[in-house]
Amino acid sequence: MSESIEGHGGSIEGHGGSIEGHGGQLALAGLAAFGVRELFTLSGGHVFPIYDAAHQTGVRIVDVRHEQSAVFAAEAVAKLQRRPGLAVLTAGPGVTNGISGITSAYFNGSPVIVLGGRAPQFRWGSGSLQEIDHIPLVSAITKLARTVGTTDEITGAVYEAAVAALTPHRGPAFLDLPLDVIFSFGATPAPEPPKIEVIEPDPDDVAKAAALLAGAQRPVIIAGSDVYAGDAVAALREAAETLQIPVFTNGMGRGSLPPEHPLAFSRSRRVALRGADVVAVVGTPLDFRLSFGDFGEAQVVHIVDHPSQRATHVTPAASPAGDLRLILSGIATGSGVSGHTRDANQSDHADWVSMLRQAEDAARAAEEAELTADTDPIKPSRVYGELLRVLDRDAVTIGDGGDFVSYAGKYLEPAQPGTWLDPGPYGCLGTGLGYAMGARLTYPDRQICVLMGDGAAGFSLMDVESLVRQKLPVVIVVGNNGIWGLEKHPMRAMYGYDVAADLQPGLRYDQVVAALGGAGEVVAKPSDLGPALHRAFDSGVPYLVNVLTDPEDAYPRSSVLA
Ligand SMILES: Cc1ncc(C[n+]2csc(CCOP(=O)(O)OP(=O)(O)O)c2C)c(N)n1
Ligand SMILES: [Mg+2]
Numbered sequence: 001m002s003e004s005i006e007g008h009g010g011s012i013e014g015h016g017g018s019i020e021g022h023g024g025q026l027a028l029a030g031l032a033a034f035g036v037r038e039l040f041t042l043s044g045g046h047v048f049p050i051y052d053a054a055h056q057t058g059v060r061i062v063d064v065r066h067e068q069s070a071v072f073a074a075e076a077v078a079k080l081q082r083r084p085g086l087a088v089l090t091a092g093p094g095v096t097n098g099i100s101g102i103t104s105a106y107f108n109g110s111p112v113i114v115l116g117g118r119a120p121q122f123r124w125g126s127g128s129l130q131e132i133d134h135i136p137l138v139s140a141i142t143k144l145a146r147t148v149g150t151t152d153e154i155t156g157a158v159y160e161a162a163v164a165a166l167t168p169h170r171g172p173a174f175l176d177l178p179l180d181v182i183f184s185f186g187a188t189p190a191p192e193p194p195k196i197e198v199i200e201p202d203p204d205d206v207a208k209a210a211a212l213l214a215g216a217q218r219p220v221i222i223a224g225s226d227v228y229a230g231d232a233v234a235a236l237r238e239a240a241e242t243l244q245i246p247v248f249t250n251g252m253g254r255g256s257l258p259p260e261h262p263l264a265f266s267r268s269r270r271v272a273l274r275g276a277d278v279v280a281v282v283g284t285p286l287d288f289r290l291s292f293g294d295f296g297e298a299q300v301v302h303i304v305d306h307p308s309q310r311a312t313h314v315t316p317a318a319s320p321a322g323d324l325r326l327i328l329s330g331i332a333t334g335s336g337v338s339g340h341t342r343d344a345n346q347s348d349h350a351d352w353v354s355m356l357r358q359a360e361d362a363a364r365a366a367e368e369a370e371l372t373a374d375t376d377p378i379k380p381s382r383v384y385g386e387l388l389r390v391l392d393r394d395a396v397t398i399g400d401g402g403d404f405v406s407y408a409g410k411y412l413e414p415a416q417p418g419t420w421l422d423p424g425p426y427g428c429l430g431t432g433l434g435y436a437m438g439a440r441l442t443y444p445d446r447q448i449c450v451l452m453g454d455g456a457a458g459f460s461l462m463d464v465e466s467l468v469r470q471k472l473p474v475v476i477v478v479g480n481n482g483i484w485g486l487e488k489h490p491m492r493a494m495y496g497y498d499v500a501a502d503l504q505p506g507l508r509y510d511q512v513v514a515a516l517g518g519a520g521e522v523v524a525k526p527s528d529l530g531p532a533l534h535r536a537f538d539s540g541v542p543y544l545v546n547v548l549t550d551p552e553d554a555y556p557r558s559s560v561l562a
Helices: 023-029 045-057 067-081 093-097 099-108 135-141 151-166 203-215 225-229 233-243 269-275 288-293 324-332 350-371 380-390 403-411 432-442 454-469 485-495 509-515 526-538
Strands: 004-007 010-013 018-022 038-041 060-063 085-089 112-118 144-147 173-178 185-189 219-223 247-249 278-282 299-303 396-400 448-453 475-480 519-523 543-548
Touching (some): 023 045, 023 185, 038 045, 038 067, 045 060, 045 112, 060 432, 067 093, 135 144, 144 151, 151 185, 203 299, 203 324, 233 324, 380 475, 396 403, 396 432, 396 454, 403 475, 432 448, 432 454, 519 526
Parallel strands (some): 038 085, 144 173, 219 247, 396 448
Antiparallel strands (some): 010 018
8 A cells, every 4th residue: 555645845655664755744654643633833943844744644733822832732632532642842932831831741641742843953052043952951841852863763753752652651752853854854664553551560569459448448549630541430430339439539530430429429538538447549649639648547559550650758558550440450359359259358338438428418518508609799619600500511621720720629520531621730820721722622512611710811811812713612711809819818828918919800801802803701790600601602712701709719728838
């Protein structure tokens, strides 16, 4: 079979398993087998050959107004679709503008590929435009970072980068392509169909974890992003149902069990962690979101997708590392549990589950007043009370902000896995519109809704222009309290005053969106929220609902920084 893709002055030929073309064509050829259908970028001459290759091969070019949005969009694609998301950044400032996005992908274990331009190597050191060695800048925040030295190597290097990004523990990979390398022509063998290594867990580690969970009286599972990334949601559910273990979730793990599932819990986490005798944390680090793995008297089982992810600051009672499907299935079947069968050892934990259900129900009942609060100014919780009525079960919700997004995490309940995007433990503001772009491209027909603080809005709102131009409608709900709430309230509490924490009150972010070609409106009364949200989802354009919320309202939290 012979395939030919005509390029600008070149062609990519498949003759007996070899491909030829310019550097851009050779780069995209390296990703052909990975299902990459789009690239996110902001124009720069250093990477024109990649655009030419995309243009010729039907890879959609989605261009943005700040490189961080390109990387965040690629990350959303990677997170939601579990395949490489591609960002193409021009040399120098293009790459450095992408650094927060790459770092977020690194913290989130997202398989993002960043292809950077690079000043020509034939006169390296002479002071070419945008000449900087990116590799030292990105080495600490990628799984693989290197400069491709010859045109013939490009396909193989890109392929290798994609395999590295997809191999657990997943994460971003970076290549830069010097101007003289990418504009030249070369030839290379066609890559083999990719095989991603399945990491076999140590059976003794699995047996230890299985025995602890099977023998526990008051077990709890906390499932995080790698459960979704590792396609282990079904295995998680099997383990939870077989052993009757209550499940809490964070990150992309949210929605692994639908909210109505008898073992799905969210509000009673504190009660659960205080009362548990065994806590199994699956596919997420024992970081600040999980009190650093300190659950009082409970024994900790840390289940990770690669040995590198084992916590070093705690000593878990067991820590199986490897393919999460294998580990969770092993736990479900009592794999390697010696001395007794799982059934004989298993209790149904009925009292424990029902105690947690009572705590859960009580917390939910107490929230009702918050969700329906009819105050002036509007309480942020009321925004979520209204959204819960409007959102479809498969809606993708995205959080970008401080307190306003903490409420989103609390009140929005993803009904399916892979429908919630937050910035993850790196906590970078500004993910909002990039994530929305990636989500809209992934799901052309679903509701895509960004929950944004007014402060967070400043980082990416200009990319409404990119969304409008590329016909990617999304709904943006801004909790406009006129402050950097998650900073102002803590600073006041600490110092008795605050600085650098005020924004313009009542700012018309909706008019910004309208000026960029979208639409929007201000909402100042609780009763206007519902109709405004319906108009937003019906509008078919990027639409910003600018909700003026109460600046005195502070999300109740125990710790901000540690
Ligand atoms: C890029 C970046 N800069 C600064 C911060 C620190 N920070 C965390 S939350 C927050 C306040 C967010 O304010 P806003 O988006 O208005 O949400 P609110 O808390 O007011 O609801 C800030 C500044 C951060 N996390 N990321
Ligand atoms: Mg704010």
